[in-house]
Amino acid sequence: MPELPEVEALAAFLRENAVGRILTRADLAAVQAIKTFDPPLSALGGLEVTGASRHGKFLDLDVSGLHLVVHLARAGWLHWRENLPAAPPKPGKGPLALRVHLDPLDADPPAPGFDLTEQGTRKGLAVYVVRSPAEVPGIDRLGPDAMAVDREQFAALLAGRSGQLKGALTDQTLISGIGNAYSDEILHAARLSPFKMADKLTDDEVIRLYEAMRAELTDALDRQLGQRAATMKGEKRSGLQVHARTGLPCPVCGDTVREVSFADTSLQYCPTCQTGGKPLADRRMSKLLR
Structure with a gap:
């Protein structure tokens, strides 16, 4: 997308x-x-x-x-x-x-x-x-743009959200512009589980997540600007660390990138970088690790 x-x-x-x-x-x-x-x-x-x-x-x-x-x-x-x-x-x-x-x-x-x-x-x-x-x-219905929100506003938005981080980042009414791919990349860069609750973050985790969001989107935008429309998809894929890389080694730690599948979508993450080495279970079958 x-x-x-x-x-x-x-x-x-x-x-x-x-x-x-x-x-x-x-x-x-x-x-x-x-x-x-x-x-x-x-x-x-x-x-x-x-x-x-x-x-x-x-x-x-x-x-x-x-x-x-x-x-x-x-x-x-x-x-x-x-x-x-x-x-x-x-x-x-x-x-x-x-x-x-x-x-x-x-x-x-x-x-x-x-x-x-x-x-x-x-x-x-x-x-x-x-x-x-x-x-x-x-x-x-759009929330504030992900490239325009400041850290204090970002923290307040998450504090008022009683849901998982993956869903918070992709909720366009909360923060606009981020979808499935970049939410995976942001969470990986911030070293946070996609299923951690948004309103349970520590101050340090909020800072890490905000800085990861800014860095990942800024880097992707810098790589895309100046590209012709025909080359943008390939440029996006070339910069991904975990999204759509199930079964491949994490570029940061070397662990195997894993996937959680849902009815019509999926997410990718690194267990070592994001979940203390523990794989996440599929919610359709068991309780998620938080």
Whole structure:
């Protein structure tokens, strides 16, 4: 799932490549992706792209005061094309959800633009056309951004949360921008169990967690900025220490990275670095180690 560093880097990429161009048209290929009807998608045609920004994990393209807001969900992505086909795409079951055409820099084609795609059968990519980003329900509920919250505010948020750290870090209404991958990385860097209770942290643990969050996100963002959209996924994978590395040695201590699976997701962690050498049990079968 694209998270804060990737979405911020995509916004930067669009500021460099799309801002200042006219959005000539937007072709919807997956009807279920569009979540709004007023203004219609067609209202964007002929307007200038004037900005690109991020709200948590939402990507926001400002089109002369209207906003094309996208949540890429678990398997969505943005693909920049220097030469888009002129013919509208055929609606169907393929990965293409939306195609956005921009005017060429020269008078003649090729005309650039981008595709929004989503792999797999479980479709969650969402597209909104709104007059204000605050009209998007997910944005309206966002907590403070993970890169903007200070340590005192971070401590207060955790102190008021009666749940496990993994869930606290990924709760977008508490702290926005962090998903499954970077929460694993942050907890590993902070040497904390994903199942430790958020409101039971010591002052030292809060400081470690906050500093790990800032460091992991800053490092990932530094590596992503300047990348083309096509290379961002690979850059993300190359920097991961434990997430999606089940069975491989921990780069810090050499212990085997382990996994806990849930109904539709999983987490990875290092027992030596995070849980005193003890493996975590699957909650579906037994009580979790805290």
